[in-house]
Amino acid sequence: MTKRQTRQKHFRPRPRGGNSGSASSRRARIPSPESIHIVALGNEGDAFHQDQRPSGLIRTYLGRSPLVSGDESSLLLNAAGTVARPVFTEYQASAFGNVKLLVHDCPVWDIFDSDWYTSRNLIGSADIIVIKYNVNDKFSFHEVKDNYIPVIKRALNSVPVIIAAVGTRQNELPCTCPLCTSDRGSCVSTTEGIQLAKELGATYLELHSLDDFYIGKYFGGVLEYFMIQALNQKTSEKMKKRKMSTSFHGIRPPQLEQPEKMPVLKAEASHYNSDLNNLLFCCQCVDVVFYHPDLQEVAEAHKIVLCAVSHVFMLLFNVKSPTDIQDPSIIRTSQDLFAVNRDPAASPGACRASPGNPPLRVVVKDAVFCSCLSAILHFIYSGAFQWEELEDNIRKKLQDSGDVSNVIEKVKCILKTPGKINCLRNCKTYQARKPLWFYNTSLKFFLNKPMLADVVFEIQGTTVPAHRAILVARCEVMAAMFNGNYMEAKSVLIPVYGVSKETFLSFLEYLYTDSCCPAGIFQAMCLLICAEMYQVSRLQHICELFIVTQLQSMPSRELASMNLDIVDLLKKAKFHHSDCLSTWLLHFIATNYLIFSQKPEFQDLSVEERSFVEKHRWPSNLYLKQLAEYRKYIHSRKCRCLVM
Numbered sequence: 001m002t003k004r005q006t007r008q009k010h011f012r013p014r015p016r017g018g019n020s021g022s023a024s025s026r027r028a029r030i031p032s033p034e035s036i037h038i039v040a041l042g043n044e045g046d047a048f049h050q051d052q053r054p055s056g057l058i059r060t061y062l063g064r065s066p067l068v069s070g071d072e073s074s075l076l077l078n079a080a081g082t083v084a085r086p087v088f089t090e091y092q093a094s095a096f097g098n099v100k101l102l103v104h105d106c107p108v109w110d111i112f113d114s115d116w117y118t119s120r121n122l123i124g125s126a127d128i129i130v131i132k133y134n135v136n137d138k139f140s141f142h143e144v145k146d147n148y149i150p151v152i153k154r155a156l157n158s159v160p161v162i163i164a165a166v167g168t169r170q171n172e173l174p175c176t177c178p179l180c181t182s183d184r185g186s187c188v189s190t191t192e193g194i195q196l197a198k199e200l201g202a203t204y205l206e207l208h209s210l211d212d213f214y215i216g217k218y219f220g221g222v223l224e225y226f227m228i229q230a231l232n233q234k235t236s237e238k239m240k241k242r243k244m245s246t247s248f249h250g251i252r253p254p255q256l257e258q259p260e261k262m263p264v265l266k267a268e269a270s271h272y273n274s275d276l277n278n279l280l281f282c283c284q285c286v287d288v289v290f291y292h293p294d295l296q297e298v299a300e301a302h303k304i305v306l307c308a309v310s311h312v313f314m315l316l317f318n319v320k321s322p323t324d325i326q327d328p329s330i331i332r333t334s335q336d337l338f339a340v341n342r343d344p345a346a347s348p349g350a351c352r353a354s355p356g357n358p359p360l361r362v363v364v365k366d367a368v369f370c371s372c373l374s375a376i377l378h379f380i381y382s383g384a385f386q387w388e389e390l391e392d393n394i395r396k397k398l399q400d401s402g403d404v405s406n407v408i409e410k411v412k413c414i415l416k417t418p419g420k421i422n423c424l425r426n427c428k429t430y431q432a433r434k435p436l437w438f439y440n441t442s443l444k445f446f447l448n449k450p451m452l453a454d455v456v457f458e459i460q461g462t463t464v465p466a467h468r469a470i471l472v473a474r475c476e477v478m479a480a481m482f483n484g485n486y487m488e489a490k491s492v493l494i495p496v497y498g499v500s501k502e503t504f505l506s507f508l509e510y511l512y513t514d515s516c517c518p519a520g521i522f523q524a525m526c527l528l529i530c531a532e533m534y535q536v537s538r539l540q541h542i543c544e545l546f547i548v549t550q551l552q553s554m555p556s557r558e559l560a561s562m563n564l565d566i567v568d569l570l571k572k573a574k575f576h577h578s579d580c581l582s583t584w585l586l587h588f589i590a591t592n593y594l595i596f597s598q599k600p601e602f603q604d605l606s607v608e609e610r611s612f613v614e615k616h617r618w619p620s621n622l623y624l625k626q627l628a629e630y631r632k633y634i635h636s637r638k639c640r641c642l643v644m
Contacts (some may be wrong), residue, residue, distance in 0.1 A: 007552045027310035034234075035100035036227050039126040042133050042144045043107040046165035057166060058133050060210045061220055062093055095227060109147045111244050117409050120154065123155040125228040128223065131202070132164040133188065141188040145196060152200065160226040161202035164219060165193045168208045199565075259591045259618040263584050265545055268538040272474075272514035276305060280381040281474040284483055287454065287469070288317075288360045291341070292370050293364070299373050302469040303360070303452050308443045309384045312414045316340065316362070319451050327418040337410065339363045357454070368403050369410055376411055384415055443470060443512040448505060455482075458495045459504050466508060474511040500531050510539050520541065520562060521550050525572055532576040544581040551588060560595050567601040570609070586612055593617040 040058050040629060092105040104122055106112045114121050123129070131148060133140040152161070169187040190206065197204035203222055207214040277301065279285075287301040306313035311327070314320040315334045322331050341361040364370035375393035379386060391408060398404050446467060448450060453465035471478040481488045488494050503526040509533075510516040516539065518524035528543035547569070552560070566589060573582040589596045589605075590613045596602050605613065 033570060035102055036127050036230055037097065037125050038101070038103045038128045038223075038315050039104065039114070039122050040105045040130040040132060041107075041148045042131050042162065043109075044134050045137070056107075057103070057105070057164060057207070057210065057215075057219070058089075058091065058103055058130070060215050061223070062091055062101075062103070064212060065214055068171075095224075095520065097116070099227075099231065101227075105622045109143050113147070119151070120155070123126040123152065126159055128226045129159055129161045130164060131161060132166055133202075134168050135165050135167045135188045135193075135206075136186070140185070141192065143292075147520075149200060160229070161200055162219075162222060162226070163193060163197045163200070163204050165190075165204070165206045166210070178365075186338070186436045189293070253630050254623055256619055256623055260587065260616055261278055262587050262591070263580065265541070265548055265580050265584060267545060268541045270514055270538065275412060275473045276383075277378070277381045279305065279469060280377060282472075284472050284479065285454075285469040287357070287361055288362055290370070290373055291361060291363045293363060293365060293367055298370055299375055299377055300359070304467045305381060306441070307452065307609060309380055309416050310420055311416070312337075317360070317452065325418045326418070329413065330416060330418055333410070333413040333416075336370060337364065337414075339365060353565060356525045366410070368398065369407055371406050372397050376407075379411070444509070447512045449508060451459070455494070456493050457504065458493055460497065462501055463493075464501065464504065464508070470512055475534050475536055500526065503527055503530050507534070507536075507539070510536070510542075518546055521547050521569070525569060528578060528581075529572070529576050532578070540578060541580075544578060544584075547581065548584055552617075556592070556595060559592060560598075565601050566596060566599075567604045571604075587616065589613050589619050590616040594619075 001135050038058075044057050058465065080383065084477075089105040091101075093101045093103075095101040100313055106122070108337060129152060131144055131152075133144050135141075149171065165188065176360065193206070194204050196202075205222060207219055283300055287303050288301050288306070290298045290301065292298050303313070303317050306340075307317060307319050309318065311325055311330050312334045314340055315325060315330065339362070366372060369376075372394045373398065375390060378393075379390040390411070391404070394404050394407050398407070448464055448466075450465045453467055455466050455468050455471070457464045457466060468482050472482055473479075480486075483489060499507075503523070506516050506518065506523070506527050507530045516527065518527055524543045524546045528540055528547075531537075531539035531543065566585065570582055570585040570589070586609060589602075593613065
């Protein structure tokens, strides 16, 4: 036999979680239907005698079998004979003259397990699986038993398996008795191999050497038998498919096209923090004024915003009592830094107050802290989390580093949570955190509560207290209503019409917290109408997305049985200028045409809407017509459908 020139093809599986290499380089070669794919797993080399190890089982068979042939370009063998554990080897050859033979040899479990995509494809496309181990290497046997076998059991689907025990047990004659246990100490016994084959339903072979007898006649005979069986099965399946494809003279059921893509509704970005920050500069609805120790006015602010981030201000403005807080450090900070001046004649500016009450005058006792008060208020109105910016602003005002540290520590004390150790030590670690609106006390604490409330809404015979500063900051319509020449600007009690109490409370919840959670589609539509009434566009988009999400998540059976009038929903969306939602609902009706066309409200669609739905309906009229013709043909022939 002439020596064939050989070359090796290595597949380097990427590490788990990695992203190296293209998809094509990681994808194992999948054989064509006219080929035979053999997957060999396990290491048949002797771990204690690597220097005297013979050639591998697969390589030896391909090199010696008279049924396997190939030239230099088609027969790929492992030429690196000195490599003890090849990573991944692929062999190609021709068997039985013109049948392509593709063999993947995977001796290393770690590499096989690390690239699960390739491993799954290899096992799934295999026509024959060969499991091999060395009888003198317990590790290789347990690697096969504990690692490869569970994987094969999960993926096995009527694929023949050959278990090959390679080698002669050291210092002993080969034992063929199943009851012999003399070699269980350092070698893999025959009993263990047979038991493994029974668990898998495999054919067990013992190959004492890789010579012409064991390889060519023993192993080769069994392998070639399974190769012939695989070819016969593939030929039978191919003929069966060809027979089925010609039994109907080429007439197949019509293809159902995919429905049109639904319009995408984009959410509007939140401007919650910027709304509250702008409130500090617009000077609307001011209800507290800070003064220097010499009674010179320093800054204006709003109680509701200050109390939302600080228990010190809650204590100062009598929202909570010392008994409620029960934290001596917060009580001490409030007493040391601020003093409330309740004398109306002590300072000018009482006329800027909200209806009925003048702004509260607060004297800042610490002159250094008072000089930085504007920067501190900007920090609080921005959400009280931009510590580095606060530190930079204070450093610009104060030259002494000790004064800067002292002011920063006092700000930390103001933001302290009762009963907890002040953990605001490192300003940089808090730079990336969320604003304090989402922590501790928040504006939601004051929702529908009389504390600090300066306006009351009357809805359906009940009252809902609120705070002008938040309403003005978050809603332009209310800002114009409370600051223009309207009755509401001078009135404390304001009636609200056309909205239920539950819907208006959900609307206020959004203004206070920048979030809402409607109870259902009907509640979301009511909230959308309220948002359109007060021109809060982001809340409209949130309601639109909620309605779309709810409808998309409904199965067809629920859509058919639900009591919700989808056409009425469409008309309300159009009437209240929700163009994105109305367009989406039209596409939704067209996509679920067979469901909604059977409902009575479908007749309420306008001519233009009906024309749009009929044009974009799914499935189309053409498909239904073709399907009816095909069914008629099938029944006339009294035969089964190709698909069902």
